[in-house]
Amino acid sequence: MSGARDGAPDCDVLIAGAGLVGLALAPALAELGLTVALADRAPVAAPPDPDGDADWDSRVYAIGPGSATFLRAVGAWQLLPPERIAAVERMRVAGDDGATLEFSAYDVGERALAWIVEERALRAALVPRVHAAGVAILAPRSFATLAWTPQAGTLHFDDGTAVTARLVVAADGLHSWVRSAAGMVATVRPYGQTAVVANFACEHAHHGRARQWFRGDGGILAWLPLPGRRISIVWSAPEALAGELRQLDPAALAARVADAGGHALGALQCITPAAAFPLAFMRLPSTIAHRLALAGDAAHGVHPLAGQGVNLGFGDAEALAAVLRERGPVADAGSASLLERYARRRVEPVRAMQAVTDGLWRLFGAAAPWARTARNLGMAAVDRLPLAKRLLAHSALR
Ligand SMILES: Cc1cc2nc3c(=O)[nH]c(=O)nc-3n(C[C@H](O)[C@H](O)[C@H](O)COP(=O)(O)OP(=O)(O)OC[C@H]3O[C@@H](n4cnc5c(N)ncnc54)[C@H](O)[C@@H]3O)c2cc1C
Helix, strand or coil: CCCCHHEEEEEEEEECCCCHHHHHHHHHHCCCCEEEEEEEECCCCCCCCCCCCCCCCCEEEEEEHHHHHHHHHHHHHCCCCHHHHHHEEEEEEEEECEEEEEECCHCCCCCEEEEEEHHHHHHHHHHHHHCCCCCCHHHHHCCCEECCCCEEEEECCCCCCCCEEEEECCCCCCCCCCHHHCCCCEEEEEEEEEEEEEEECCEEEECCEEEEECCCCCCCEEEEECCCCEEEEEEEEHHHHHHHHHCCCHHHHHHHHHHHCCCCCCCCEECCEEEEEEEEEECCCCCCEEEEEEEEHHEEEECHHHHHHHHHHHHHHHHHHHHHCCCCCCCCCCCCHHHHHHHHHHHHHHHEEEEEEHHHHHHCCCCCCCHHHHHHHHHHHHHHHHHHHHHHHCCCCC
16 A cells, blocks of 8 residues: 555555454445455454354453344354353342442343353454455555645555545543554543453352452452353452552462352352452543544543443444445545544434443442442332333443
């Protein structure tokens, strides 16, 4: 790709960042007949198959039914091995004073509230779709500079190559280089928590039930079902506790996690090393600029307590593809009117999800005794109101 020399676009859309969102967006756009390039500093390659039934990725995602439908349309969902996916059929949420809320897929007329899928399985399903759709892969290449003309954006790589596109999509994650290079300033607020993730074998069957505990220390512990007698955990812990958890040997970590969950599944045995992710809230005044659209974590940062970050990102990808599909006589994929349409479609669902996740984090982080009573009474009340519960569950089903 060398159009940068004369300023003529090499392609309609350049997607900068081949995380799950960039990987899903690329085939969705290429199938509309647009020419698409995908760039990343890491190679865009399918990960190796798991080394047998004992080998599990500690990065897993709760994929909502809406995202599953989008991934099916992209041709990736059907490539996921069924034996590596677990359906979340029920979910039990516990407050720090004994109150509980129970959600069930049956109550909202769905087969599952979400599907737990390993990151590597998602990548292994998406990468072949990117290749099959004829997307130009520019990876591994590091981003160096970004320049704009009225007609296009040009991304220069540090190996001296460049690519010019009518539309640049920043899908390069929470600390987006493209976003900064375009001069867009984000409000980033660290949550003061680090998510510790790991997988465990459990003594008792989980029966497809996810569990989540809002803890008295402001932390949130989630147990997500994996196939068989296994779970994956996300423990969003205050920094000091997260540091302590990461120092524990596997047996001590398993005992600590089992204890924190009231031994709900009997004894646990750690089957993957723990990994840690610092957590931050991130919001932008706008997710578009001249010939630029942001998608995925580059556009929004949410607390993982609702397991919605990548679901929001898939929602961005689906919305951008829909806007470009419906563009009619507007041939230019980077035109301002199309970008405004994209931004308008995403503002409400993203703001709503940020309000819910941030609100829950604040409510359960408040230490005052009245706050503790109020949140637990609130949970118990919602649990007795089928309509309110259904509304809450539906809002999380994306
Ligand atoms: C502990 C934890 C649990 C989570 N669980 C869930 C869940 O259950 N469900 C859910 O929906 N979400 C979940 N999330 C959120 C989810 O992980 C993110 O929303 C999602 O990974 C964002 O994907 P992305 O493609 O936007 O960005 P990323 O995955 O960050 O990908 C960005 C890509 O851009 C590339 N890149 C970045 N900078 C550059 C550069 N300068 N040059 C070249 N390339 C670059 C990177 O190599 C990478 O490939 C969780 C998050 C955490 C921390």
